[in-house]
Amino acid sequence: xxxxxxxxxxxxxxxxxxxxxxxxxxVFAHNDQRQSQVIDPEGESExxxxxxxxxxxxxxxxxxxxxxxxxxx
Amino acid sequence: MTVADLDELFAPEVVAxxxxxxxxxxxxxxxxxxxxxxxxxxxxxxxxxxxxxxxELFSSAIMRNSTSPPYPPVDPEDLPLFDEVREFRADQLVExxxxxxxxxxxxxxxxxxPTAMESWRPFVxxxxxxxxxxxEPLGRMDVLTDLAAPLPVRVIAQMMDVPWEDRDxxxxxxxxxxYMNRGEPYRLRPLTEGMRxxxxxxxxxxxxxxxxxxxxxxxILAQGEKAGIFSRHQVLVxxxxxxxxxxxxxxxxxxNGLLAFIRHPDQWDLLAADPGGMVRxxxxxxLRYDPPVKSTQRIAAEDVRLSGQAIHKGDRIRWIMAAxxxxxxxxPDPDRFDIGRQPNPHISFGSGIHYCLGVALARMExxxxxxxxxxxxxxxxxxxxxxxxxxxxxxxxxxxxxxxxARRSR
Numbered sequence: 115x116x117x118x119x120x121x122x123x124x125x126x127x128x129x130x131x132x133x134x135x136x137x138x139x140x141v142f143a144h145n146d147q148r149q150s151q152v153i154d155p156e157g158e159s160e161x162x163x164x165x166x167x168x169x170x171x172x173x174x175x176x177x178x179x180x181x182x183x184x185x186x187x
Numbered sequence: 188m189t190v191a192d193l194d195e196l197f198a199p200e201v202v203a204x205x206x207x208x209x210x211x212x213x214x215x216x217x218x219x220x221x222x223x224x225x226x227x228x229x230x231x232x233x234x235x236x237x238x239x240x241x242x243e244l245f246s247s248a249i250m251r252n253s254t255s256p257p258y259p260p261v262d263p264e265d266l267p268l269f270d271e272v273r274e275f276r277a278d279q280l281v282e283x284x285x286x287x288x289x290x291x292x293x294x295x296x297x298x299x300x301p302t303a304m305e306s307w308r309p310f311v312x313x314x315x316x317x318x319x320x321x322x323e324p325l326g327r328m329d330v331l332t333d334l335a336a337p338l339p340v341r342v343i344a345q346m347m348d349v350p351w352e353d354r355d356x357x358x359x360x361x362x363x364x365x366y367m368n369r370g371e372p373y374r375l376r377p378l379t380e381g382m383r384x385x386x387x388x389x390x391x392x393x394x395x396x397x398x399x400x401x402x403x404x405x406x407i408l409a410q411g412e413k414a415g416i417f418s419r420h421q422v423l424v425x426x427x428x429x430x431x432x433x434x435x436x437x438x439x440x441x442x443n444g445l446l447a448f449i450r451h452p453d454q455w456d457l458l459a460a461d462p463g464g465m466v467r468x469x470x471x472x473x474l475r476y477d478p479p480v481k482s483t484q485r486i487a488a489e490d491v492r493l494s495g496q497a498i499h500k501g502d503r504i505r506w507i508m509a510a511x512x513x514x515x516x517x518x519p520d521p522d523r524f525d526i527g528r529q530p531n532p533h534i535s536f537g538s539g540i541h542y543c544l545g546v547a548l549a550r551m552e553x554x555x556x557x558x559x560x561x562x563x564x565x566x567x568x569x570x571x572x573x574x575x576x577x578x579x580x581x582x583x584x585x586x587x588x589x590x591x592x593a594r595r596s597r
Contacts, residue, residue, distance in 0.1 A: 129537075148539065
C-alpha cells in the first residue's frame with residue numbers, strides 16, 4: 115500500500131504558472147484566482163506529484179509524508 | 188514631471204520617469220484607452236494579474252497579430268528588415284499561445300527550476316568575484332559595460348556549453364541583439380546582423396547536439412526538435428532568446444538596483460550591515476522598485492470586460508509592471524525603496540503561464556552581485572550628474588552607470 119502524502123500550495127507565492135496542473139492534473143486545479151489548489155492529494159503517483167513540486171518556478175508546492183518526513187522542498 | 192498630454196506614451200519625460208506618469212494614468216483609470224496609439228494601458232495591480240492569468244483571453248502572439256510599425260521610427264530604407272525581425276521573434280517561446288506554448292515550455296522548463304538553477308550559484312559567484320577582482324583596484328567603473336553586461340554573457344555561454352574563447356564573439360552578438368530595445372533609426376541593421384549571427388553560430392552546435400546531446404541548453408532545445416516539438420528555426424531563435432532575454436534583463440536589474448541603492452544610502456547601509464541575511468529581500472525590492480522590464484504587450488483574443496471597460500477582440504494592450512508594482516492598494520508607501528519590504532508580491536517576472544522562465548537565474552545573478560558589492564565596497568558614488576535611459580517603452584535600460592568608490596577599511 116502506498117503512503118499518504120500531504121500536498122500544499124503556498125498561495126502567497128503561487129503565480130498561477132500552471133505547470134503543476136499540466137504535470138499532475140489529478141492533484142492540482144485552478145481556484146477562482148487562477149492559483150493552483152490541491153483537489154486530490156492521491157490523484158496522481160508520488161513521482162508525478164514530486165515532479166510538479168520540483169518544477170514549480172516559485173517553489174510554492176510543499177510535499178510531506180502524512181505525519182512524517184518532508185519530501186519537498 | 189508633467190506630461191500635458193496623457194496619451195503621449197513615448198514622451199522623453201515618460202522614459203526618464205515612468206512612475207509619475209503611470210501613477211496618474213492609474214488614478215484616472217487602471218484600464219486606460221490611449222487614443223493616439225490605439226491601445227489599452229493597464230496600470231492597476233489587480234487588473235494586470237487578472238489579465239496575465241487569463242491567457243486564453245489575451246494572446247501573446249504579438250508579432251503574428253500586430254501590424255504596428257517599429258517605434259521610435261526607423262530609416263525607411265530599413266523597413267523591409269522589420270519583417271525579418273518579426274519572423275525571428277514570432278517563433279520564440281514568449282510569443283506562443285497554448286497549446287504550443289505548453290508543449291514548448293515543458294521542454295525547457297525543467298532546465299530553469301529554482302532547484303536546478305541553485306546548482307549554478309557557485310559559478311555565478313565566481314564570475315562576479317573574477318570581474319570585481321579586476322575592477323576593485325581601479326576605484327571606478329561603468330557598471331553597465333564593466334559588470335552588468337559581461338556577467339550574464341559568461342553565464343549564458345556556460346549554459347550553451349560553448350568554448351571559452353567564443354565568449355567575445357557571443358558578447359558581440361548579444362550587444363547587437365540589444366538593438367531590439369534601442370531608439371537609433373539605423374538600429375534594424377545591427378539588430379538583424381546580430382540575429383543572423385546567432386543563427387549562424389548556433390546552427391552547427393544544434394546539428395552536433397541532436398546526435399550527441401549534453402546537459403546544456405542547446406542540447407535541450409535540440410532534443411525538443413527530435414521530439415517534434417520545435418522546428419529547427421524555433422530551436423535557433425530560442426537560443427537567441429536565451430542570449431537576449433538573459434542579457435538585457437539581468438543588466439537592467441543590476442544597474443537599476445545599484446542606482447536605487449546609491450540614491451538611498453540608508454538602504455545600502457542596511458544591506459552592507461548584513462549582506463548574506465538581507466540580500467534576498469533586497470533583490471526583490473530592487474525588482475519591484477525599478478524593474479528591468481517596464482511593460483509588455485498582449486492582444487485581446489476575445490471581447491472581454493476588465494474593470495468596467497469593454498476590450499474588443501484584436502485590441503492591443505500594454506500592461507505596465509512598473510505601475511502595478513507601485514499600486515498603493517497592494518504596496519504600502521509604494522514609492523519608498525525599502526529593502527525590508529515583506530510581503531513583496533511584485534510582478535516584475537509577470538504572472539500566469541508566461542511567468543519568466545529565467546526567474547531563478549535572474550534572482551541569483553542579482554543577489555550575487557549586490558551581495559558581493561556590499562561585502563567589498565563602502566559607499567558607492569554616482570560619477571555623473573545625471574543618468575539617461577534608452578528610449579524604450581518595454582525595458583528600463585540605463586545607457587551607462589559610471590560609479591566610483593573608496594576601499595572599505597576592514
